[in-house]
Amino acid sequence: MNIILLEKNEVSQDHVLLDDHRAKHIVKVLKSQVGDVLRIGMLDGDVGEGRVESLQPKFPFAVELSVTLTVSPLSSPVIDLLLALPRPIMLKRILSQVTSLGVGRIYIINANRVEKSFWEAGILEPDEYRSHLIQGLEQAVDTRLPDIQIRQRFRPFIEDEFPQIARDYEHLLLAHPDGKGSLAKSMGDAAGRVLYAVGPEGGWVDFEVEKFSQRGMQTFSMGERILKVDTATIAIHSRIMQQFERNGCAG
Amino acid sequence: MNIILLEKNEVSQDHVLLDDHRAKHIVKVLKSQVGDVLRIGMLDGDVGEGRVESLQPKFPFAVELSVTLTVSPLSSPVIDLLLALPRPIMLKRILSQVTSLGVGRIYIINANRVEKSFWEAGILEPDEYRSHLIQGLEQAVDTRLPDIQIRQRFRPFIEDEFPQIARDYEHLLLAHPDGKGSLAKSMGDAAGRVLYAVGPEGGWVDFEVEKFSQRGMQTFSMGERILKVDTATIAIHSRIMQQFERNGCAG
Numbered sequence: 001m002n003i004i005l006l007e008k009n010e011v012s013q014d015h016v017l018l019d020d021h022r023a024k025h026i027v028k029v030l031k032s033q034v035g036d037v038l039r040i041g042m043l044d045g046d047v048g049e050g051r052v053e054s055l056q057p058k059f060p061f062a063v064e065l066s067v068t069l070t071v072s073p074l075s076s077p078v079i080d081l082l083l084a085l086p087r088p089i090m091l092k093r094i095l096s097q098v099t100s101l102g103v104g105r106i107y108i109i110n111a112n113r114v115e116k117s118f119w120e121a122g123i124l125e126p127d128e129y130r131s132h133l134i135q136g137l138e139q140a141v142d143t144r145l146p147d148i149q150i151r152q153r154f155r156p157f158i159e160d161e162f163p164q165i166a167r168d169y170e171h172l173l174l175a176h177p178d179g180k181g182s183l184a185k186s187m188g189d190a191a192g193r194v195l196y197a198v199g200p201e202g203g204w205v206d207f208e209v210e211k212f213s214q215r216g217m218q219t220f221s222m223g224e225r226i227l228k229v230d231t232a233t234i235a236i237h238s239r240i241m242q243q244f245e246r247n248g249c250a251g
Numbered sequence: 252m253n254i255i256l257l258e259k260n261e262v263s264q265d266h267v268l269l270d271d272h273r274a275k276h277i278v279k280v281l282k283s284q285v286g287d288v289l290r291i292g293m294l295d296g297d298v299g300e301g302r303v304e305s306l307q308p309k310f311p312f313a314v315e316l317s318v319t320l321t322v323s324p325l326s327s328p329v330i331d332l333l334l335a336l337p338r339p340i341m342l343k344r345i346l347s348q349v350t351s352l353g354v355g356r357i358y359i360i361n362a363n364r365v366e367k368s369f370w371e372a373g374i375l376e377p378d379e380y381r382s383h384l385i386q387g388l389e390q391a392v393d394t395r396l397p398d399i400q401i402r403q404r405f406r407p408f409i410e411d412e413f414p415q416i417a418r419d420y421e422h423l424l425l426a427h428p429d430g431k432g433s434l435a436k437s438m439g440d441a442a443g444r445v446l447y448a449v450g451p452e453g454g455w456v457d458f459e460v461e462k463f464s465q466r467g468m469q470t471f472s473m474g475e476r477i478l479k480v481d482t483a484t485i486a487i488h489s490r491i492m493q494q495f496e497r498n499g500c501a502g
Contacts, residue, residue, distance in 0.1 A: 235485055
C-alpha cells in the first residue's frame with residue numbers, strides 16, 4: 001500500500017477516522033506516530049497529505065487523520081482492456097495488476113471457451129471486484145478507479161454494442177496466435193486510445209476472431225510461446241505502454 | 252499444459268509409462284484415446300509426438316506412449332533475470348511466468364529489503380522450484396529448463412562474482428524509480444544478451460544501486476507507477492522482448 005485511499009463519504013470537514021485494514025497498515029507497517037504525515041488520496045479525486053491526529057496502536061486499530069488533498073492524480077490512462085472472463089482467481093489478480101499499470105476501462109465478456117461456471121463467481125459483483133481495483137491503485141499511487149463493464153452474451157455485445165465502442169479508439173488490437181505481425185507493427189505511430197483484447201485459455205474461436213475483425217480489430221501475435229491469460233495481459237499491456245513511451249526511433 | 256514433458260530417464264526404447272499428473276491430464280483434459288497422437292517434449296531436449304499405446308482411464312490413471320522426438324525446441328532465450336528474493340508465493344508465480352516468456356538463467360539474490368524469513372522457504376529447493384519451471388515450459392511449449400542460481404549473500408555476489416557474470420551481457424539493466432530514461436532508451440540497438448535486475452518490494456537501497464552501477468548496470472525507470480515485483484518482472488521482460496522484435500523503426 002503506497003497510498004492510503006479514502007472514499008468520498010468518509011471525509012467530513014477534512015477529517016477521517018479509519019478503523020479497518022488501512023488503520024492496521026498505518027499502525028503495523030508504516031509504524032506511524034501522532035504528527036506523522038502520510039500520502040493520502042481520494043478515490044476518483046486528488047492526492048495529498050494526511051496528518052495523524054490520533055491513533056489507537058492496539059487492536060482494534062484506529063487512526064484519525066486530517067487531510068489536505070490538492071494535487072491532481074496521475075494522468076488518465078489511454079489503454080483499455082477487453083477480456084474474456086478468466087478463472088475467478090486469475091481475474092482478481094489481473095484486475096489489480098492492470099489497474100496498477102493504468103487502465104481506463106475493462107470490458108469483461110463471454111467467449112466460446114469461457115467455462116460457464118465462471119459466470120457464477122462472486123468477483124463479478126461490484127463490491128468484490130472494486131476491492132481488487134483499489135489494491136491496484138494503492139500499489140501504483142493512483143486514485144482513478146477503472147470502469148468495469150460486464151457482458152455475459154457475446155453476440156449482442158459484438159454486433160450491437162461494439163461498433164459504437166470501437167469509435168472511441170485509434171487502435172483496436174486482438175491478441176491471436178495467427179495474428180499478422182507484431183504489436184509494435186500493428187500500432188505503428190502510437191498516438192490515440194488503445195483497446196486490446198485478450199481471449200480465454202485456449203484462445204478465441206474462429207467465429208469470434210471473424211466478428212472482431214469485421215468490426216475493425218487488428219490481430220497481432222505475441223510470438224511462438226503460448227502464454228497464460230494473466231501473463232499475456234500484463235505482457236501486452238506493458239508493450240503498449242512502451243510503444244507510447246517511444247518518441248521516434250531507438251537505436 | 253500445452254506439451255507433455257518427459258524426463259530423460261523415463262524413456263526406454265522410445266516408450267514411456269506415465270502415472271502422475273500428466274497421465275491424469277491426458278485422460279481427463281485431453282480426453283485422449285488409444286491411437287491419439289500428442290505433443291511431447293524431452294526436458295532439455297527435442298520435441299515431437301507421442302502415440303497413446305495403452306491407457307488406464309480410471310484412477311489410478313496410467314498412459315503408455317511411444318515417442319518420436321525429432322524437432323528442435325524453441326530457440327534459446329537471450330534474456331536473463333536477476334531477482335531479489337521475493338515472497339515465496341510470488342516467486343513461484345514469477346518462476347513459471349518468466350519461464351513461459353523465455354528466460355535462460357535466473358539469479359535469485361539477497362538484498363537489504365528482502366525479508367530474512369523468505370530464505371527459509373521450501374521453494375528454494377531444486378525439487379520445488381523445478382516443478383514451477385516445468386509448468387512454465389508446459390505452458391509455452393518449450394523444453395529448455397532455465398538455470399537457477401541462488402546467492403544468499405549480496406556482497407560476495409556483487410563484488411567477487413558479478414564482474415565475471417557481467418561480461419556475458421551486452422545489456423545490464425536495473426529497474427529503479429530514479430532511473431535515467433526508459434528501458435527502450437537504455438537498450439538502444441537491441442542486439443546481444445540482456446540481464447535485467449528487479450529489486451525487492453520497497454526497492455533496492457542506495458548502496459545496492461551504487462554497487463550495481465559501478466559494475467556496469469544501467470538504471471532505467473518504468474514510469475511513475477509503483478509496481479509489485481511480479482507485475483514489474485513480467486512488464487520489463489516483455490518490453491525487452493519487444494525491443495528485440497523491432498526491426499528498424501515503427502511509425
